[in-house]
Amino acid sequence: xxxxxxxxxxxxxxxxxxxxxxxxxxxxxxxxxxxxxxxxxxxxxxxxxxxxxxxxxxxxxxxxxxxxxxxxxxxxxxxxxxxxxxxxxxxxxxxxxxxxxxxxxxxxxxxxxxxxxxxxxxxxxxxxxxxxxxxxxxxxxxx
Ligand code: ATP
Numbered sequence: 001x002x003x004x005x006x007x008x009x010x011x012x013x014x015x016x017x018x019x020x021x022x023x024x025x026x027x028x029x030x031x032x033x034x035x036x037x038x039x040x041x042x043x044x045x046x047x048x049x050x051x052x053x054x055x056x057x058x059x060x061x062x063x064x065x066x067x068x069x070x071x072x073x074x075x076x077x078x079x080x081x082x083x084x085x086x087x088x089x090x091x092x093x094x095x096x097x098x099x100x101x102x103x104x105x106x107x108x109x110x111x112x113x114x115x116x117x118x119x120x121x122x123x124x125x126x127x128x129x130x131x132x133x134x135x136x137x138x139x140x141x142x143x
Pocket of ligand 1: 011012015016017034035036037040054055056057076077078079080083
């Protein structure tokens, strides 16, 4: 049975992060969504539990949000690799139990692993793999 008391935080509300945040919320979980950009924050205001504007490379902002109490924190910051890595490092230092981080390439992924991210995802690569597999599987019409 799924534990619906699990609390999630998603940092970086681009296409990937907002898709994760809104999906988890629709599935019945509590979701805190965070982005530095006010526009992104506005877009999600109706579709997650809480949404806040914060720069997550600032340790004090993350502390003030009580980030260490969340069961899973997703770092979905994309283009700004420095912000992605710094945020992951701070989350790790603050003792977050399970960190999922999005990587842009293999080297970035390696760095995230060294910092201690628990799961590293490569959205474009993983989706490419999935589509390719689907194209050659017997149920081509399924995807
Ligand atoms: P996607 O492919 O998911 O659309 P992307 O890879 O193009 O996203 P970005 O748009 O660069 O990624 O980043 C995703 C979000 O992360 C943006 O909405 C951006 O405002 C946010 N972000 C960037 N830096 C920070 C930061 N320091 N703190 C919080 N949010 C940030």
